[in-house]
Amino acid sequence: MSMVWKYRTLLVAVICCTSCFVRSQSIIPSVAESGIAGNEEGVPINIENLPDSLKGRKPFVVSLISISGNKKTKDYVIKRELPFQEGDSVVLNELVEKFRLGKQQLINTRLFNEVVISLKRFRGYMVEVQVDVKERWYIFPIPYFKPVDRNLQTWAQKGYSLDRINYGAKFTYYNTTGRNDKLKLWLITGYAKQLQLSYDQPYADKSLKKGYAVNFIYSGLKEINVNTINNQQFFLKSDSLPKSGTFLETMYGGSVQFNYRPGLQTRHSLRAGYWVNEVDNAVLEINPKYLSLSGKKKIAVPELTYSISHVNVDYAPYPLKGVIADAAITRRGFGNDPGMWNLDLKGTRAWDLKKKFSYSLQFAGMLTLPFKQPYRNHRLFGYGDFYLRGLEKYVIDGVAGAMARNTLRREIFNFNVRLPVKKGSHDHIPFRLYAKTYTDMGFSINKTFDNNSYANRMLYTAGAGLDIVTLYDIVVRLEYSANHFGQRGFFFHFKNDF
Template identity: 35%
Template sequence: MNWTDSTSRVSANSAQANKNRLLTIDKIFIIGNQRTKERIILRELNIKEGYAYNTEELNEALILDRRKLMNTQLFLDVKLSLIQLNENVADIIVRVSERWYTIPSPFFKLADRNFNVWLSNQNRDWSRVEYGLKFYKYNFRGLNEQVYFFFQLGFTRQLAMRYRIPYIDKAQKNGLEFGFSFSETANINFTTEGHRLLFTDSLKDASQSKIGLVGWRYRPNFYRNHYVELRYNDVKIKDTIRSLNPEYFLNEGNRQQYFALSYSFENDHRDFVGYPLKGYRWEAEVSKLGLGIFDEVNLFRLRAEAAKYLPLGKEFYYAGIGRGYLSSLKKQPYANLTGLGFSRRWIRGYELDAIEGQAFLMQQNTFSKKIFAREFDVSQVLPIEQFNNIPLAIYLKAYFDHGYLWNDIDYIRNKPLANRYLYGYGIGVDIVSFYDFVLRLEHSWKHDGSSGIFFHFNSAF
């Protein structure tokens, strides 16, 4: 991943002197795509063969097309070069460096909401470790298809598979997705107290879950995605969990099954999805849990968020995001209740707190300064093309997050952080490398003056 746009432009002097002169693109040549089909690359390009562009339009199109190709996450690097054949005709050369698409890898992770919860709330309990084998086949058949196989042991035993076909039509706008999973969890939280999830001490095989899904994706242009998903959930719990919390499923049984239908829309104009520095993104999702087939869940959810990323000059950057969530305002099963502290949505500084409720609003701000950026050539010690050059960038940052969560459910005990204004702030460092690797080290303060050091392995938003 490069930190600057790598494109060849029409010379600035020529562009200034002949701003309105048209340049016709004769041919587009693609180099380096040993696996990726040309039509998948051409699908992302605004520049087309046989079309004429003035120099200003062409320079902007070269930059934007490179960013779009990088954001497919198919390539480690992309370079677009302009080869001028004569005064009015040019060719485009697209040179790509493909990622390592077949990745069978062992993994080791923690069962808790984040690393900090395991470190503090669970006292570094090694029985809460999950391990197994992930097998990713990216860019399957060179058509940007994805095959995902997951085998996991430890705290949760799981078998899962997912298959994504980005395009099933000639116009390359419609795609499909299929998946299933089966899992057994050694222990599950049966309630929340003092914003801590409580678990039983001796229960084994506390829950069993089956999930099946089918999805349809419609991508009418480069930046917009529509996604519709139909999902089936079937969860069984031990009688012990039901006796400890009768509101777990809000029924007299120990099983919950339902169909869920959701629609989401995303408009994404970020420069790089792994760690954006410029652009914007917004998305919204509406979902209905329970379609009347099983009379066990009847829950409506609405979620929306919008983010903006701004370069401020001299290697300073601003990133901000606003998020909102609204669900059915009546009593909800504890098993389906969410809020701040789940799915990577929390006010920084409150990583240890599970703040559940029916609705929330939050906003986050980060100001950062790039202090280091370099590529390291390790081809002598690691002679694998996809790892020959390792980029590394380091950012110092300061941040301020704030929000409010509403909760009027009576069975949630000790909820001092609900129904009040919350804020957190701090300083930290982000370390960014390729394959979308991000390490965040943060020292955060909460509204009550307490503080802590937190570690994360992805971008904040």
Template identity: 30%
Template sequence: MYSSKAVSQQAEFERELFVASISLEGNERTKSAIIYRELSFAEGESRPQAELVSELERSRRNIFNTNLFISVDADLETRADSAFVTIKMKERLYLLPLPILYLADRSFNEWWYNQDHDLKRVIYGLQLNHSNLSGNGDVLKLKTYGGFIPYFELSYSRPYIDKRQRMGLSGGVFYSTQKSFPVRTWEDKLDFIDTEARSRQRKGAFVEYNLRNALYHFHTIYLGYTQTSVSDSVTAINPNYFGDAGQRLSYGTFKYDYRFDKRDNYIYPLDGHLFNAGLTYFGMASSKEVNYLRLNAEYFGFYPLAGRFYAGVKARGQLSFPKKQLYPFVLGLGYRNSLVRGYELNVIDGQHFGLVQTDLKYQILNKTFNISKFLKLKQFNSVPVGIYGRVFFDTGYIRNFNPQFSNSSLSNKLLYGYGVGFDLSTFYDTVFNLNYSVNQTGFNRVYFGIQRYL
């Protein structure tokens, strides 16, 4: 039986509210249209109060996920049957020259354990980003690196080029040279060439078209051209590196990706879903050496549980054709976070794979610290800190039709690993990971990782 108070509260949340105004504060550089694009409601609409409160929180998360703001707050004031919405934002430091100091290897653990933490394998340089050049969320990026892998990249990206804010365009050019790089995978680990001579040169260009036809639906078409040349010492170690193409290979890349993204926070999500599916074709009409097709899909689910507990599952799968491929195009487990934890030191080549990663998390701390007394620069004086403890279990399988090329013992069998860990998420899109992982053979080790979203 409902009390009169409960009935009154229910009626309050069910009543229709007219959105009389939406006010924006703090977007000193960002155009208002970029922010309105992220709202799931508009001025002049009427919504039940409970629905409007829910959509306002979802819209606040959408604005934060544009990566244009350090913090976003949303307030709803009601007067009679009208709603007045205020969204307050603190903008990032958009022009951000970053000194670059990171490792040439695929992960910190690869460098620390497999490469004996050799300081010669450090890349240094400068990355200059302007992540809101005209106030439209457009990004101008200049990368120039020295050290282990000299590299240059210049790119520009504009999220919306049409009045309806549905279509975006980006493009760029790149150039790099390397002395040492993996020329094959052997016994499920990367095998590097050891030389003081420049052994590989890469250059190319790309253009990318983006379509956002609904609030959480994204489509991308990518066209690229790459020209790569290697020294004869590379092909002597691995004749399958470029195969019959010898020491020089040119090819085009066509890629289509679809993404449905409804996560609460794209840096460290705790609630929501992400689905990706893609098709990639490598080749050119004039190229006989490269004619490859790769299909991939992934689903990430994040689930709040009771209290401070959260669960997560990540499922990935890949199919690639034909069964025999040149070495640079073989993409198996061990890259881009596609790995069975417990096998962090391994790269397992193959054409098809399936992977499931599961996590149970406990939130130890989630707080934003105001340090304006010590640091007046507003883009840095709010420091969000999230600390989470984790237990995890992963399982995966990779199909390798040519294990003799890598002398693999881990492909074509079911793998699993488990462990415990801690995550630290903080400002400017940085997440630190510390894991203690064990695989099915009993091999165990502590692993450390850093993820940056630039």
């Protein structure tokens, strides 16, 4: 009997000593006790649910980054967007912010519909990270059908004429080799003709910091905006000129660009181009200063541009939080006719106000020197995304100008429409709807062409509307705007500006 008790006592002692030894050797006992350490099944771990004592301990090492769902995109391209890499040391509570930033960066590449970054498992002080992505479609061979006018409002003023339509095909191959490169071929005919071929490779070296782009364009226009009268474009059509050639203006040329991206959010670009423009004599009869101050019919212009871009927002196509800033300086032509320096500035600052509210302030400015420029270099308000909401029907020429947009939004709906496809990256279509109100203001300087009564004065607009944000960065904007001239109207846009 005494022998049995002796063995039992010895067994208990061994168990106690072993337990003490295991506990003393355990690197993360709080995780072990919670049952999530060494998760061999790979179930994602919520960092925020881990004990505070663990989050503040010494740094962990990212031992492995596993990626799934990327059938086309290279693993190293995805890892390039992450603010942490394999071998980095990081405190666990910092990973929450790094995961958020990594997801933001990957979404803003516009390569993926969805991104999930999670903590996969612990192995002592080593952690494994899981990145799951759902890729987009990358090949878009689509027919092209678009009015030649600046926007739908100006097309409506001309009676929605089908004679003012360009048609053709656009072939765009995003992520061509899986390195976020893009191949573009556009063949447009109809009212105008255009051929464009370009290729953009952002990752041309092993460090994934340097890239390049090449671009070639040819276009022929049967109708061009040769002057501005009463804040409206005055067009000349080749069909109404019996002695005119096929096109009133032709343009061709190309460019090469070098890109440098040292970090995650800032990019530098240096582009060199050479462009040739030629117009019909009928254009110079109406506006001798259309292409040059000396009335030249044909010009060949070398161009050099340096630009810098910084993007740190939650979602670049429709930012609700963060900063986007762009700046570019261009030298166009090396003589005096034409010869110009051009500075472009553009930025957006968005604030999340909580309770589904957000506010954004947008700014854009442009300066051209010298101020004395041919007509074609005076295009400012009303061209591209440089316009005030409520003045879409007008153009305001100038060689210098600035504008500011203020927008207050509130999300009113956020839902998904399920598709019959049960697997893959397109099993649903997301929709987010925002109600908004806004005010805009702007000013332009024009000392050469005085047919613009809206130039050289402050301009104000305001309105309210509804934005619909959905798949593939599509933003549909329905807006009712008014300006300080007493004009009101409903406006429709198919993209977000800035």
